[in-house]
Amino acid sequence: MMLLQTECLLFRLSTGESVLLSPDMVSVQISGDAAPIIPPEMLSECVSAVFHYFKHELGRDSVSVAEFSRTLERVLRRFGPGGMRPGTLGCVAPAFEADLRRLAQESGKGFELLFFPRLRDELNKQLHQPVQVIRFHGLRGCVKQLAGARRWGNRCQTLRDQIVAYLRACVCTDNAGKDCTLIVE
Numbered sequence: 137m138m139l140l141q142t143e144c145l146l147f148r149l150s151t152g153e154s155v156l157l158s159p160d161m162v163s164v165q166i167s168g169d170a171a172p173i174i175p176p177e178m179l180s181e182c183v184s185a186v187f188h189y190f191k192h193e194l195g196r197d198s199v200s201v202a203e204f205s206r207t208l209e210r211v212l213r214r215f216g217p218g219g220m221r222p223g224t225l226g227c228v229a230p231a232f233e234a235d236l237r238r239l240a241q242e243s244g245k246g247f248e249l250l251f252f253p254r255l256r257d258e259l260n261k262q263l264h265q266p267v268q269v270i271r272f273h274g275l276r277g278c279v280k281q282l283a284g285a286r287r288w289g290n291r292c293q294t295l296r297d298q299i300v301a302y303l304r305a306c307v308c309t310d311n312a313g314k315d316c317t318l319i320v321e
Contacts, residue, residue, distance in 0.1 A: 143158050143159065143191070144156050144157060144158050145157060145187065145190060145191055145196070145197065145198060145199055146197055146198035146199075147162075147198070147199060147200070147201050147204065148198055148199070148200040148201065149201055150200075150201065150202070154198065155269055155319075156317070157269075159183055159184045159187040159188075160180075161268050161269075161317070162183050162187070162204075163268075164179055164183055164208065166179070166212075179212075182208060182211050182212055183208060185211065186204065186207050186208045186211060189207070190204065190207075233271045233272075233273065234258055234262070234270075234271070234272050234273075235272075235273060235274045236255075236272050236273065236274040236275050236277070236278035236299070236320075237274035237277040237278045237281060238274070239251065239254050239255055239258060239278065240277075240278040240281045240282050241281070242254060243282075247282055247284075248282055248295075251282055252302060255299070255302065255303070255306075256302075256306050256310075259303065259306050259307070259310070260306075260310055263307070263310055263311055263316070268316050268317060269316065269317045269319065270307075270316055270317070270318050270319070271318075271319040271320075271321070272303065272318075272319070272320045272321070273321050274321075275296060275299065275300075275320055275321060276288070276296075278299070279292050279295050279296045279299065280292060282295060283295050299320075300320050303318060303320055304318065
């Protein structure tokens with residue numbers, strides 16, 4: 137069992153993956169006639185209220201994006217003349233995803249010598265985009281490919297730790313004051 141931060145919920149995506157978010161990390165997009173009716177401050181307060189409802193009233197640690205969106209839509213329908221029509225609300229968590237195995241393959245026979253600069257370029261490209269979550273997946277396969285190993289060993293563990301430490305250091309130095317979450321799996 138994983139302990140979650142006090143003000144965070146695990147959002148289950150339609151792909152089966154989950155993302156840990158706080159209320160200020162949830163981005164809501166309203167389309168259609170309802171968009172100009174609700175001021176951004178009120179929208180933010182509604183998101184926080186629905187978040188509080190799932191976290192504290194229902195005592196939940198996770199919620200699907202669809203369930204959160206439906207509940208928020210019900211709350212928002214009560215505002216504005218005539219309410220909103222179903223399907224006008226889209227709840228998104230801006231995220232970027234990169235495959236570390238692909239980056240290792242693109243590095244070719246240069247192995248680590250070319251991999252780390254390529255990794256930093258990929259990270260910097262995303263730090264300059266309006267995303268709040270940066271996720272790198274395929275770490276195990278990437279490490280085995282770079283190390284030229286069939287089985288996991290001490291060399292693989294050391295290289296894995298180096299890649300994670302490198303990504304953390306790059307985010308700390310290159311984030312330009314941007315608040316984002318880094319996930320490496």
